[in-house]
């Protein structure tokens with residue numbers, strides 16, 4: 001069974017909800033998926049680093065704050081330098097997701113940050129591969145999948161006046177599940193091809 005780790009930060013619960021749905025989509029393919037909080041991996045010398053080293057894929061997730069990954073996620077990113085020195089994550093599958101208040105909100109910067117992190121570790125970045133669900137006049141905004149139209153990762157929107165109970169909406173959460181499924185299937189093929 002392939003092992004997938006999701007490392008995420010969420011200040012107010014919205015991104016945690018997205019992480020839960022990414023997990024659901026990946027787990028529905030039969031993968032063994034675990035969630036890790038970035039705060040528990042803030043130091044290179046403490047936390048479940050061995051479990052990340054044992055994973056076939058690591059998915060990074062954080063809210064976009066001021067146009068990049070939130071500070072606790074950046075602290076985790078910097079703490080991965082020990083894994084970098086030992087090539088602990090080389091040739092693992094990587095993917096990323098972010099969530100923010102605006103439809104765009106510079107989420108692309110956060111996804112690029114995660115793809116760069118994956119590149120630094122010699123990981124194999126899996127993009128989303130889903131076409132935009134809202135880019136033509138005959139499309140409905142409501143219920144559209146991947147309506148923010150990001151391709152190199154998952155991007156969801158949580159309107160800023162809604163609690164994590166009410167946002168992101170069902171279409172974005174379904175999009176998150178399909179993203180989890182995509183990464184899990186890619187991981188399965190990658191692991192099978194290596195053996």
Ligand SMILES: Cc1cc2nc3c(=O)[nH]c(=O)nc-3n(C[C@H](O)[C@H](O)[C@H](O)COP(=O)(O)O)c2cc1C
Nearest residue numbers: 010011012013014015063065066067100101102105
């Ligand atoms: C410090 C801070 C900075 C933010 N910067 C952005 C931003 O650059 N773009 C955006 O669209 N939303 C921004 N937001 C809104 C959050 O991304 C949004 O509320 C998100 O759902 C928070 O996720 P969380 O509950 O997982 O922390 C910001 C929120 C905070 C608190």
